[in-house]
Amino acid sequence: MLKLERNVGKAKGTRVNIILKWLSTNGKEMMSNIISVSPNEQSLPEDLDLIEDIAYEGPDGASLAADVYRPKNRTADPLPIAVFVHGGGLFVGSRKANREFAGLLARRGYVVFALSYRLIDEADGPHEIGDVCAGLTYLTAHAEEFGGDLSRVLLIGESAGGFLGLYATAACGSPYLRETLGIEAPDLRIRGLACFGGMFYTARFDPIGITYRRDLYGEHVKDEAFMELINPEDSRVETSLPPVFMVASKDDFLKGYTQRLNDAYTRAGHDHRLVYFPHGKELTHAFPSLQPGLPQSKVVLEELDGWFRKL
8 A cells, every 4th residue: 555644635525626626527527428439448459458447556545447458469578568647637537548549559569557546636646646656566566467577668648647657757766756745656667758748847837837736736835845846847857767758749739848848858968759740730639649540640659669669
């Protein structure tokens, strides 16, 4: 069981600001409809195995679960692992919504571990990061059972999952981050981090920061040491990360975040790669995982696979 000593999750009855409350209520209904009619609910190709709803415990006893996708015709050698953290703005989303993308990864020879985390009406930001870390802790203990190789772990985050995945990855590599944010993380070396349309910044004074800041961080907004770390450009965060692969497009409404982080990591000399698509109106937010059937999404997956296998 993971415990967060410095932070507490949202207490029963905690009020979420009116914007996030509206988004959460309407977004969850929308997501339910999407999943119910999506091709993601269709059967996977016959050459893949799917182990669904693997239950484990997160911070404060939270009930979490994951799905594992893997090729049926595996060799005796363990396969690289791709951990997937779904998006949804932290107020909506499901690990079930990216089944097609997870299947494509598995067919490339990965064990795909699609994990869950509590949304903003149930948990604050550190607890959501802690939920992702809880999934990594479970994976660390059980990877061999799934045929995965813990020396080759790629973490992929989509949109808000890019934010959570970045901080969970950094927490695995930094005792200081774990202590200051009040998060437990496994002793796991994540070899590469990939982010599609990452919602990297959640505390700046921009529309996202203004909307999320108080609900994600509560009284911690008064803690200077804590809030300094809620910036992926901070050197203590950046130096705790492995090589980073980022994807954005002209019609991704969060492209500015990816471009900003790309520039920051270029200045810092951090090993990273940006794949940017300047044309194509169909290439909307986080398209590689949300629209994996697009030709450009297939290009991204090909490049990501090649990049990771060379690390």
